[in-house]
Each structure stands twice: as structure tokens, then as C-alpha cells.
Amino acid sequence: MQLLKSLLPNFGDIFYLAYLFVFQYYGWVLFVIGFIVMFWREYVEEIQGQFVRSTSWVFLQILVPRENRVSTLAVENIFAQMHVLHRNLTLQERFVEGKFQLWYALEIVSLGGKVSFIIRSPKKSQHLVESAFYSQYPTAEIREISDYMENFKLNPYQDDNEYDFFGTEWKMTEDSVIPMKTYKDFEHPAAEEKIIDPLTNLIETMERVKPHEFLSLQILIQPIQNDEWEMRSVKKVKELIGEALPHELSFLRLLLKPFDWFAKFSYKAKIFSLGEGHNSTEDELGRKQKNNWLSMTESEKKRVNLIQEKLNKACYNTKIRLLYIAPKNDYDKGRRFELIGAIRHLSPGGGAGIHNTLKSDMSIWTKVDPYFSPSLEDPVVKWKTNHRKHWFLKGYKARSIYVGSPKFLLSTEELATIFHFPITPEGTLAPAHVESVPSKTVRPPADLPVGEVVEG
DSSP: HHHHHHHHHTTTHHHHHIIIIEEEIIHHHHHHHHHHHHHHHHHHHHHHOOOOOOSSSEEEEEBSSSSOOTTTHHHHHHHHHHHHOOOOHHHHHHSSSSSOOOEEEEEEEEEETTEEEEEHHHHEGGHHHHHHHHHHHOOOOTEEEOTTTTTTOOOOSSSOOOOEEEEEEEEEOOOTTTTOGGGGGGGGGGGSSSBBOOOOHHHHHHTTTTTOOOOEEEEEEEEGGGGHHHHHHHHHHHHHHHEEEEEEEHHHHHHHHHHHHHOOHHHHHHHSSEEEEOSOOHHHTTOOOOOOOOGOOOHHHHHHOOOOOOSOOOEEEEEEEEEEEGGGGGGGGHHHHHHHHHHHHTOOOOOOOOOOEEEOOTTOOOOOOOOOOHHHHHHHHHHHHHHHHHHHHHHHHHOOSSEEEEEEEEEEEHHOOOOHOOOOTTTOOTTTTBOOBBSSOOOTTOOOOOOOOOOO
16 A cells, blocks of 8 residues: 555545546546447347348258359359348437348358259349349259258357367458459450359369358358449559548547647738648648659559449448368368368469458357467367357357458459359260259140050
8 A cells, every 4th residue: 555655656646636637527427428329239239139020031952954054154143132231220220229230141162062053032022032043043953941950050169069060260361342253354265165153163172071060151241332342442553552541530639729720820821822822721731732643653553543443343241151061070181171262262372462362260260279278278278169159159049241351342243253053064064963963854845746645
């Protein structure tokens, strides 16, 4: 206590000043505002949760012909049609009814080596999804199925679980207004085989899993209007070409704006230069801005063009998850690296730096490694691992777009790259383990002549 008094000789004055601030100088207003903000957030979260729980969802399995010659552009058109799920909400819908923008779940699932393409959609949008697919794949089949995860019961905090699993999420290494490699980057017009399917590695990996294993790629997509991210794109282009960026007007900057004006005010300039000071508005706004376009390399220019091309496409807020499940006795630790490696080729890594890069988010990995000593850190590592597994599994089963890593932006072209049906070159069929329509079903002509059976 004596040491505390020596460090703070007027220790009692601190409580007196705090009393004055809170009760006499209206400091309690800050506490009231903080309480209102917390209450409002809890209220919005509760009504939005009720809205999601009241929403009916449907699971649709998509089967396309084993002879699939349709370009990936068809899937891009499908996502463009599905984008109309986006709608503008009124204040009553948002803050009284708790409504907000719904989303889809795109899933490529391998159960014992049998690969399926599944979409979870709001029930009210089922007809929209089916129409979008049938318009591009007239001979496809769409089946309504049950949720394959509803019977999977696992509590990561219990030690008697029969199964173990690994999960992770993906993120963009840069601002997601910069696009990643798409299926167009895998096309080689000069080569004999012009189209290389970017999902070939993933499908082959999923086909090789054993009967007791489960692999899944889950892609959640939430429609977003371009004007919600257009300014981010424009700002990134200005940054890349070297133009001056406008200052963002924050609450603190607004409060300090008068002081900033007085700091730049020049009495001599006002008196002797007829009001034209050295800090003119024209200079501050940069009306004659310069950029580095002429001195930029072709790769840098291409990156700018790619951003502007993405701005012209419909986009979705996106979250990507990978999941591997197997019995504890047959759990293969190497499967997670196979699945991650199967889609890593979509990220250029070490290239010219034109495209964005997809990267596994290590903070979401359900496998936690010790820093120093496995024996000393075992309790902490075990708790951290179970905690991550709990939240990952909860987010995956609920198809939650809010649990886990932050969402990032993908265009219809980027989505079609990571979720499309196997493209079969001339004379080949889709892999046998991919569930597809066995054969085309064609009705006989109405005027087909019928022969009479002559007895004798």
C-alpha cells in the first residue's frame, strides 16, 4: 500500500475526478449509449436468428449427363440467374421482422468415393434454382434429398466419439476485389486439348476416398449488389495506378475538421493574395491528378483490367469450407493435405502477382500444433482443438455464413471455376463415381407407326 501511495500520491483524487466525470459532467451518458448499443446488437441478432430458423430450406442433388460437353460458361450463367435472390429490404423488414439477405450452399460431397453435387436453397427459391439449371442443362435431373449431415452426431468435447474429423476455411490473401484465376485461364486455344477442367484434381481426390471416409467442399454464396463494393474496387484501382486516394470521413476526423481548417488558414494569404492561399481547394482535391499508368508493366495493367472486369459481373459474398470425416481407427491424417492441394492450383503462388490467391485460414484449422513442448502444452492444445472443432462443425452443419473466417467477394466467373460439373472431352464419359444421369431419356415421336401382329 505504501508503494502504491508513493507511485500515486493523490490516489484518492482519482476517484474524486471519476465521480465528477460520471455524475457531474454527464459521463454517465457514455455508459447509457454503450448499453443501448449492446442491447440493439443483441436485439438484431435475436430477430435475425428467429428469421433464419423460420426459413424453410431444401436440398437439391444435381445430376447431369455423363457426356457433358457444355462449357463452364453455362454454370456462370446459372449463378447470374440465381443472383436475383437479392432484394432490397424495408426498415420494417430489417429491424422488426429480422429479415436479411439469404444465401445458397453449394456442396461437392464424396461419401465413400461416390461424388455428388448438392445445393441447399431457400424453399421459396427452389423453382428459381431448378429453372436456372434446366435452362443450361435440359437433360439434367434434379432430386430433392434430405440433409446428409442431420444424422451425424459428434461432440468434440467428449472422448468417446466414434469419428474424428478435420476442417478448415479459405480466405483471400489480398482484397477480394482482385479476382483469382478462373476457368478462362485454363483454356489454351493453341493446344490440341483446348479446355483443361480446373476441378479435375478435386474430383479425382474425392473418387479415391475409401468406403468409410467422407470428403466435402462447401461453398456458401450470398448475393450482393455491386454498389455495395464498387467504391472498394475504385479505390483499389486508384491505389494500383498511383492516384491520390480521398480521405475517408470518420467520426473523429469530422470532429477535428475545424482544427484542421484553422491549421491551414493563412492570414497573410487572405490579406495580400486576395484570398488565394497556398493551400487551394483545387490542389487539395487533386483535380489534376497524375497516375503511373504509362510507366506500369503489362502485368500491373492486366491486374487493373481484371478488377474492372470483375466490377461488371454479378458477385456474391462467399465462404469456403473443407471437411474430412472418418472413423477414429481409420482416420488418415494425409487426406487434409490431398484435399487442400486439389484446389491450390487455382492460386498462382509465386507467379507474376496478377491474380489474387486463395489460402487456407490457419486460425480456423481444427488441428492445433504446440509451440514449444507437446507434453507441457497438451491440455491447452486439446482444449483449443476441441473449441475450434465445435465451432467449425456447428458452422458447417448450419451452413452458417457468419461463423468462422470473414466472407470474401467472388464473381459468377470465379464461382463457376470452383463449382461446375466435370467436362468430358469428345469420346469420353464423366468419371464413373460421379453421380450423373445414366442416359438421355427421349420420348418416341407421336406419329410413330405401329405394326399389326399377324397371327399364323
